[in-house]
Amino acid sequence: MRVALVTGGSGGIGAGIVERLALDGFAVAFTAHSDAHAASLLRERVRANGGAAECFPADVSREDDVGRLFEEVHSNLGPLDVIVSNAGVWPRARVCDMSTDDWDHVIATNLRSTFLVCRAAARDFRARRYAGRIVTVSSGAASRGAVDGAHYAASKAAIVAFTKSLALELAPDRILVNCVAPGTVDTPMPRLGMTEAELAERARSFIPLGRIGTPDDVAEVVAFLLNERLTWMTGQTIWLNGGDLMP
Numbered sequence: 029m030r031v032a033l034v035t036g037g038s039g040g041i042g043a044g045i046v047e048r049l050a051l052d053g054f055a056v057a058f059t060a061h062s063d064a065h066a067a068s069l070l071r072e073r074v075r076a077n078g079g080a081a082e083c084f085p086a087d088v089s090r091e092d093d094v095g096r097l098f099e100e101v102h103s104n105l106g107p108l109d110v111i112v113s114n115a116g117v118w119p120r121a122r123v124c125d126m127s128t129d130d131w132d133h134v135i136a137t138n139l140r141s142t143f144l145v146c147r148a149a150a151r152d153f154r155a156r157r158y159a160g161r162i163v164t165v166s167s168g169a170a171s172r173g174a175v176d177g178a179h180y181a182a183s184k185a186a187i188v189a190f191t192k193s194l195a196l197e198l199a200p201d202r203i204l205v206n207c208v209a210p211g212t213v214d215t216p217m218p219r220l221g222m223t224e225a226e227l228a229e230r231a232r233s234f235i236p237l238g239r240i241g242t243p244d245d246v247a248e249v250v251a252f253l254l255n256e257r258l259t260w261m262t263g264q265t266i267w268l269n270g271g272d273l274m275p
Contacts, residue, residue: 050080084097
């Protein structure tokens with residue numbers, strides 16, 4: 029059984045990815061930092077459907093937590109085959125009102141965690157001479173920017189560049205590194221500052237396919253990138269948004 033690690037997996041897009049990978053036969057380790065109840069419900073839901081999942085509490089913006097996380101996953105589930113670096117936050121703030129702490133928190137949670145988790149995975153794969161897979165998660169905000177979210181957009185744009193750079197570094201090891209950049213997805217995150225009516229209007233007015241995405245839509249693309257038959261694609265970003273953005 030292949031082993032996957034999904035960071036930020038207890039809710040939203042991350043939970044959708046956890047459930048899809050479990051259905052695909054992975055033993056899925058996922059992290060939860062602040063919502064132990066949601067993590068427990070997800071684990072039991074996966075197991076009730078015949079899958080294998082285990083939650084590992086961790087703050088993946090902390091180097092010591094990431095080191096401990098990889099050791100615990102290896103001890104409990106076995107060597108990792110793939111990782112999905114998904115942990116992220118978007119507390120709304122305009123630049124003129126944004127504190128340095130606000131900026132640092134988002135950059136640490138979104139970007140530093142991606143670096144730490146991907147570095148740990150790359151070291152592990154290389155040490156084992158194993159052609160593993162790494163998927164990062166960016167956002168359409170990386171291309172278009174975001175009112176109330178300069179820190180978020182900056183972190184997500186950096187993830188795209190980081191993905192390209194890491195893919196080049198790891199190509200000689202046949203380790204594939206790709207990125208998914210979702211648009212508006214039906215999770216709590218876009219509801220911060222938007223009503224249900226505003227979300228519906230956005231879908232009608234701005235998304236050519238006429239609806240916002242679902243976690244399952246994103247999970248489907250992640251599953252594609254982790255397919256063992258996919259062997260000649262690396263350093264790419266898939267912009268997934270119903271036609272809302274075509275960089």
